[in-house]
Amino acid sequence: MLLDTFGRQAVDLRVSLTDRCNLRCTYCMPEEGLQWLGRSELLTDEEIVRLVSIAVTDLGVTEVRFTGGEPLLRPGLVAIVAACAELAPRPELSLTSNGIGLARIAAALKAAGLDRVNVSLDTLDPEVFRTLTRRSRHQDVLDGLAAAEAAGLTPVKLNAVLMRGVNDHEAPDLLAWCLAHGYQLRFIEQMPLDAQHGWDRSQMVTAGEILERLGTRFALTPEPSAARGAAPAERWLVDGGPASVGVIASVTRPFCRACDRTRLTADGQVRNCLFATGETDLRTALREGGSDAEIAALWRAAMWGKKAGAGIDDPEFLQPERPMSAIGG
Ligand code: SAM
Ligand code: SF4
Numbered sequence: 001m002l003l004d005t006f007g008r009q010a011v012d013l014r015v016s017l018t019d020r021c022n023l024r025c026t027y028c029m030p031e032e033g034l035q036w037l038g039r040s041e042l043l044t045d046e047e048i049v050r051l052v053s054i055a056v057t058d059l060g061v062t063e064v065r066f067t068g069g070e071p072l073l074r075p076g077l078v079a080i081v082a083a084c085a086e087l088a089p090r091p092e093l094s095l096t097s098n099g100i101g102l103a104r105i106a107a108a109l110k111a112a113g114l115d116r117v118n119v120s121l122d123t124l125d126p127e128v129f130r131t132l133t134r135r136s137r138h139q140d141v142l143d144g145l146a147a148a149e150a151a152g153l154t155p156v157k158l159n160a161v162l163m164r165g166v167n168d169h170e171a172p173d174l175l176a177w178c179l180a181h182g183y184q185l186r187f188i189e190q191m192p193l194d195a196q197h198g199w200d201r202s203q204m205v206t207a208g209e210i211l212e213r214l215g216t217r218f219a220l221t222p223e224p225s226a227a228r229g230a231a232p233a234e235r236w237l238v239d240g241g242p243a244s245v246g247v248i249a250s251v252t253r254p255f256c257r258a259c260d261r262t263r264l265t266a267d268g269q270v271r272n273c274l275f276a277t278g279e280t281d282l283r284t285a286l287r288e289g290g291s292d293a294e295i296a297a298l299w300r301a302a303m304w305g306k307k308a309g310a311g312i313d314d315p316e317f318l319q320p321e322r323p324m325s326a327i328g329g
Pocket of ligand 1: 021027028067068069070071096097098118119120159160161188189190191192193194324325328329
C-alpha cells in the first residue's frame with residue numbers, strides 16, 4: 001500500500017502522458033518559451049503501463065486518471081488505456097482533457113475501457129475562450145463534450161477556472177448550461193502552478209465568491225460531507241437537487257487531510273503532492289532493470305514522506321518548479 005506518516009493511503013494515481021498542449025491557458029502556460037521534455041526523457045507507452053501495473057497490482061491503486069499537458073496528444077493513448085483496462089484488479093480509468101480531438105477518439109477510448117472524462121471549459125463565449133486559451137478552438141471543445149456523452153464516458157464532468165475580469169461573470173451561465181446538458185460542473189480555484197509564476201492571491205476568485213455568484217441565480221445547499229470522501233470538490237445541491245455543483249477550493253479550503261493521490265509525471269517521476277518540491281525518480285530504476293518489488297519500494301518511500309498539507313496560504317510557501325502542465329493536473 002502507499003501510506004504516509006499521517007495515515008493516508010494513496011489509491012488514486014494521476015498519470016501525466018505529456019507536458020505538451022495545444023492550448024495556452026493563461027493560468028497554466030505562457031504563450032511561448034516553455035521548455036518541453038525531450039523524447040528520451042518521456043516514458044514509453046510500455047514503461048507507463050508497467051508502472052501503472054505495479055501501482056495497481058502491488059501498491060493498492062484502484063483509480064487511474066490520465067492527464068497532462070493534453071493527454072489526447074499522446075499517440076498511444078488508446079493502447080495505454082486498453083492495457084490498463086486488462087489489469088487485475090481492474091482500476092477505474094478516467095481522463096482529464098481540454099476536449100480538443102475528443103470528438104474523433106471518444107468511442108475508441110470507451111471501447112478500450114475508459115470509464116469517464118473530465119473536460120476543461122471555462123467559458124461559453126468563443127471570444128472569451130480565445131482570450132483565456134490563446135486559441136480559437138471553442139467549438140472543438142463543445143464537440144468533444146457531446147461526443148464523450150454520446151460514447152457513454154459518463155458522467156461527463158466539466159472543470160472551470162474563473163479569472164477575475166475575464167470569465168468570472170459567467171459562473172451562473174456555466175452552471176445553467178451544464179444542468180441543461182447533464183454535465184457535472186466543478187469550479188477550481190486558481191492555484192499557484194502556472195509556468196510563468198504569475199499567480200496573485202489577491203486576484204484569485206475564491207470559492208466564497210464563486211458560491212456568492214451562483215447564489216444570485218440558484219439555491220445551493222451543501223451536500224452531506226459524508227458523500228465527499230476523498231473527493232477534492234465540495235458539492236452543493238442545486239435548487240434542492242438531484243443536480244449538484246462542485247467547488248475545488250485548494251487555496252481557501254484545502255482538503256489535504258483526506259488526500260488519496262499519488263502522481264506520475266510523463267518523465268517517470270513520482271510526486272506525493274501537486275505542490276511537492278521534491279520527486280522520486282522511477283524512470284532510472286525502470287531503465288536500469290529494477291524489479292517490480294524494487295520500483296514498488298521506491299514508490300512507497302516517496303509517499304511515506306508526504307507532507308501534512310500543501311500550505312499554499314502559509315507565508316513559507318514555495319511554488320514547485322514544475323508547472324501544473326508538467327506534473328499532471
Ligand atoms: N489539458 C488538460 C485539461 O486542461 O483538462 C489536462 C491537464 S490540465 C493541467 C488539468 C486541469 O488543471 C484543468 O482542468 C485546468 O483547468 C486545471 N488547471 C491548470 N492550471 C491551473 C491553475 N493554475 N489553477 C487551477 N487549475 C488549473
Ligand atoms: Fe493545456 Fe490544460 Fe494547461 Fe490549458 S490547462 S494550457 S488545456 S494543459
